[in-house]
Amino acid sequence: QYKLPPGPKPRWLIGNDINQHKTWVHYAELAKTYGPIMHLSSYGTHFVVLSSEKVVRDLLDRRSSLYSDRPLNPMFEFLGWDWSLSFMPYSDKWRRHRRVFHESFRQEAMLQWNSLQLKKLRESLRLIDEDPSNFSRYYRMLTASVIMSAVYGYDVTGVDDTFVDIADKAMDTLASAFVLPGAVGVQFVKVLALMPSWFPGAALGQSAANAIHATTRMLEVPFTFVKNNRAEHGGGRSMAGDLLELHASRNGSVEEETIIKNVTATAYAGAADTAVSTMLYFTAAIVLHPHVAKRAQTEIDALLGGLRLPTFEDRPHLPYVEAIYREIMRWRPVVPLVTPHSVVMDDVYEGFHFPKGTTFIPNVWAMTRDENRYADHDTFKPERFLDDDGNLNGDDTIFVWGFGRRICPGRYFVSDTIWAFIAMSLAVFDFTLAKDEHGQDIPVDVNDESDTFIVHPNPFKCSIKPRSHNAESLLHEKPLV
């Protein structure tokens, strides 16, 4: 006799209250009572929250051919996100998109992006040096300029860059796609979109129409830039440029060109908010743990002697910096509930029955809070990734990339960007608490966070100062005096 997994008792018709403040923390608390496989329902939709590494590996990794679908969410199509490979059903269409994406972002392809990443990072750190109080705006610009130049060969011009603005407006619409589906039927919103503005609810329909406009611009505008650039100047190296080159040489189909357009826009969407959030958490962690910064700076100085900035060749020789990177990803997973998966046919696991189409929510937050593996789990402690001799201890599990066939295909690219950001910024800056007008420290509260799909700390102040007279020479690549 198969049964559904345990879970809190649903209320009649409505089900469980699934949208709580910091849902990931709420689910982790519930899992202490109901276990790592927990059933929830909302308005007739069934969810299974997975809260331990074992069950996630057993289902999403080992049975990945069954568990790599996405739950049907018509809002994605309706808001104009159906071109994004992130939300496509597990299908041939998804496979074709993912293959093209993978070609440009697989581990072996990273060499082609590495010098560009270092160049863009150095440019952005220079801007932070000149205007440190606006650091978070430059983080945003930094991540945008790295990905935009890799994907489209486009040089972001500043914090208010037009292309970045177009993409960010589209990204803002994603929030409604995650919130609306349980609450409002798509057909209903479609009708509202046609209603005059005085009609009750017409604003909702109008905001959906605006969303389509925004997502279409995100898809089309930078791609047209690459095509025009190629036509006029032959184009420089970029993911879109290279793929179009290959496409032209093979006399590719219109459908193939659409795939190129879709995957390039997906790359920006995947990279934008995630990397900025991680950099903000790193900054907060370093400000709150000055001894961590000191130890990392001692390690960097011992290797480089203040003569140059760290590069990717140095990564294996900077174990403490690597431990900081791993601890940031564990301590503050920025996509704590990953992206939901769903199962393509009925399945049975540990006596539980999962009907076809069941939605699975892996709670990465709960996995990073496993006391048996990460003692004192709320403490930021890079040392937990080191052995007694100060070498890496072999725990390179980073849950935050997700699972199975849907695992983040941008992970090598962004791991390089974030690692280089950590190493370079610690090499040149001291991060400390900012002071108020009375000379008192302004506290930073990392638990003051957004309640969004991609989580970020709410705006905070800190002081960023160049470490030594060398910092400027390093950032500007001037010869050292």
Ligand code: HEM
């Ligand atoms: C700190 C940065 C990042 C984090 C934490 C992150 C995390 C994730 C997660 C959790 C998923 C869903 C995995 C699953 O369903 O199991 C995902 C999917 C995805 N990510 Fe990332 N990501 C990051 C950066 C990037 C970057 C830089 C790119 C592009 C270059 C990217 C592209 C994608 C794409 C295309 C998908 C969809 C894959 C699919 O559905 O098949 N991500 N990412």
